Amino acid sequence: NAGVTQTPKFRVLKTGQSMTLLCAQDMNHEYMYWYRQDPGMGLRLIHYSVGEGTTAKGEVPDGYNVSRLKKQNFLLGLESAAPSQTSVYFCASRDSEGDSYEQYFGPGTRLTVT
Amino acid sequence: AQSVTQLDSHVSVSEGTPVLLRCNYSSSYSPSLFWYVQHPNKGLQLLLKYTSAATLVKGINGFEAEFKKSETSFHLTKPSAHMSDAAEYFCVVRDSMDSNYQLIWGAGTKLIIKP
Numbered sequence: 628n629a630g631v632t633q634t635p636k637f638r639v640l641k642t643g644q645s646m647t648l649l650c651a652q653d654m655n656h657e658y659m660y661w662y663r664q665d666p667g668m669g670l671r672l673i674h675y676s677v678g679e680g681t682t683a684k685g686e687v688p689d690g691y692n693v694s695r696l697k698k699q700n701f702l703l704g705l706e707s708a709a710p711s712q713t714s715v716y717f718c719a720s721r722d723s724e725g726d727s728y729e730q731y732f733g734p735g736t737r738l739t740v741t
Numbered sequence: 742a743q744s745v746t747q748l749d750s751h752v753s754v755s756e757g758t759p760v761l762l763r764c765n766y767s768s769s770y771s772p773s774l775f776w777y778v779q780h781p782n783k784g785l786q787l788l789l790k791y792t793s794a795a796t797l798v799k800g801i802n803g804f805e806a807e808f809k810k811s812e813t814s815f816h817l818t819k820p821s822a823h824m825s826d827a828a829e830y831f832c833v834v835r836d837s838m839d840s841n842y843q844l845i846w847g848a849g850t851k852l853i854i855k856p
Binding site: 667668669670671672675685686717719728729730732733734735 | 745750773775783784785786787790792831833835843844845846847848849
C-alpha cells in the first residue's frame with residue numbers, strides 16, 4: 628500500500644514549456660486535490676476532483692489544467708510554464724465515507740521555472 | 742469567509758521545555774480544525790483533528806490542542822519538546838458547510854528546538 632505517490636519529484640522547466648504532474652493513490656479515495664506551497668504561505672488549492680471524470684477549480688486555478696480519467700489518478704498540467712509557477716506541488720486524497728475528513732498527502736514535486 | 746491565522750512564523754524552545762503554537766480561526770459555521778506537520782523536505786502528516794467532539798484533542802507524538810470557541814482559537818501544545826519535533830506546523834480549517842471539503846491553511850509556524 629503506497630498511499631499517495633507523485634511523479635516526478637523534481638523538475639526544471641524553461642518559460643513557455645509544458646509538463647504534466649501525475650498523482651496516483653491506491654486507497655480507492657473519491658476525492659483528490661492539487662495544492663501549491665510557496666515560502667511563507669500555507670498550501671493553496673489549485674484544483675480538486677470529487678470523483679472520476681469530475682474536476683473543479685480551487686483558489687488559484689489560473690495557468691493549470693487537470694484531468695481525472697481514472698479514479699486512482701489525478702493529473703495536473705501546465706500548458707505554458709511561467710516563473711510564477713515555481714513552487715512545491717502537493718497532491719492529496721481523501722475518502723468520501725465517514726467523518727474522518729483526513730487528507731493524505733503525497734511527498735511533493737519541486738518545480739522550478741527559469 | 743473562513744480564514745486561519747498562525748500568530749508566530751517561528752517559535753524557538755529548548756529541548757525538554759513546553760511548546761505552544763498559536764492558531765486563531767474565523768468560520769461562519771462550526772468548523773473542523775486540524776494541525777499538520779511537515780518535516781524538512783518531507784510531505785505533510787496529520788497531527789490531530791477537531792470535528793465537534795471533545796474540545797481537548799490528543800494527537801500523535803504527545804501533541805494536543807484545545808478548541809476554544811469563545812476565543813476562536815485552536816492552539817497546539819506539547820509538555821516537553823524533543824529534537825525530532827523540529828518541523829513546520831500548519832493549522833487548517835474546514836468549513837462544515839463545505840461539502841467538497843476544501844481546506845484553508847495557515848501560513849505555518851516553524852518550530853526550532855535548541856539543544
